[in-house]
Amino acid sequence: MIKYYNRQSKKYEIEQVAGDTYLNWIYSSPVGMTLLELLFKKKIFSKLYGNFCDRKASKKKIIPFVKELNIDMSCCEKKLNDFESFNDFFTRKLTPSARPIYSDINSIVSPGDGKLLVYENIDLNNVLNIKGYSYSLYDLIKNKETADIFKGGTCIILRLCPTDYHRFHFVDNGICSSTNKIKGDYYSVNPIALKKIPDLFFRNKREWCIFHSENFGEILHIEVGATCVGSILQTYIPNKSVKKGDEKGYFKFGGSTTILFIEKGKITIDDELIEQTNKGYETQVFMGEKIGKKI
Template identity: 25%
Template sequence: MSLVTTLTYVLPHRLLSSLARRLAYSRSPGLKQWLIDTVTRRFGVDLSEAAEPDPRAYPSFNAFFTRALKTGARVPDADPRALLMPADGHISQCGAIEGDRIFQAKGQSFTATELLGDATGAAPFANGLFATVYLSPRDYHRVHMPWRGRLLETVHVPGRLFSVGTDAVRNVPRLFARNERLVCHFETDFGPMAVVMVGALLVSGVETVWSGVEIPRYADAVTRKDYRRQSIVLDRFEEMARFNYGSTVIVLLPAGTAELASSLAAESPVRLGQRLATRVG
């Protein structure tokens, strides 16, 4: 385990993330431009894909980090049976849910019940499929719908804010089920679908298109919001949420509804809109 991962056990997670958020939202011209230029240079951000390619045009680092893409920069898989990759990034892991258990890394796993915050919500995904996508600082940080769905409920699950880098994923037990997260439950034409926005150290802000900023505030108890009476329907490939500063998104699908794309594997790079899985049945 690296020194950085070890230190995350004792660091004041929420305080550090709150300080990072202040920096990200600062409109100080010198500070915000230094942050933008540093990240662009260090991580090789391709601003030619952005709707606003001028790095000096962003009023804050967060505005740069959550930048929109220009029309046509990402397109959905043309096959109408294809469930779509929800974000740019890398596959952390993907595959079958074994009963209730989701694979994290060699020797590490967690349960869908832990991830979603309750056994009732997790039950439909028993022996189903999962895909965990890590968004790096260079990536587009908006999350889009894998499939058309009606929003049923969100569940804000309190937790820590560990790093979600490779070393932490390999060494922190039940990492994604321990970090602060927003669980989004959808109803689709094949049954339930869950999309989980997982926070991380320094990069813990989550915002949805239907409710605005969800995290922070950080939660001290599980918080549920029922949307069943509001008829919020989002189409396949439509934007659903964004990370105000990055992290990980996890998609859960029920058993027997789809087959994961054969090209997907741990650490493989992925782009928004490519095939995540194919509907069956």
């Protein structure tokens, strides 16, 4: 059971987890953990399943998935029967009015839909601590010079579950560098998995780049792959100007995570988000909504 804070209703809710029985079995049973290490975390497993989700035969999964998890399709560009494959549905685009972008230049917005955690005044050797395991930004991106820029800054972690809109966007106007890719495993990023594999963020496949934003200094963007995420696809053009809310890329099937690091002294995060993180709860947010402001 995953409890999170709904920012709109101001209430705590229970997340609907796609394949929760499967996840609990994989990450809790001896047999499941053995299969995880031998097969499920491997690139070949996610690639094969991703290839199936690209095929027309996978269309039959769409309607049961939507009904079981009560996904709102009214804001999608395509109608339910118009998708060519499950991945076509999974990477669906939304109508512009579905995710209005908070336009104030002094405000930073969420890069996507999902569950948010925020950490301020970060120690680069201990970005966050899970079950006694400390994350080092140096290990996460394998680049000390870049990591040093964000000493004492802010870390924003946005977890996407399979029911979420799976495109990620720019949080400000600016110019983005080219993407660096780091090979890794394909563990689930669900809290069920995180409790068992606390260091999965730097064990999983990930990609990172530097976004030179107009209003918030340098921003480190990291996208983390997960089980059955056949691809992380970057759709932006490196070193070209972009606007706040422009698409940066998308994840194919599977839950995934976007992580942002922002320089010290550039932003203050909304109190509500800090409060819920300190209580141990993720907050549900949507792409384009305000999550902080410029100092």
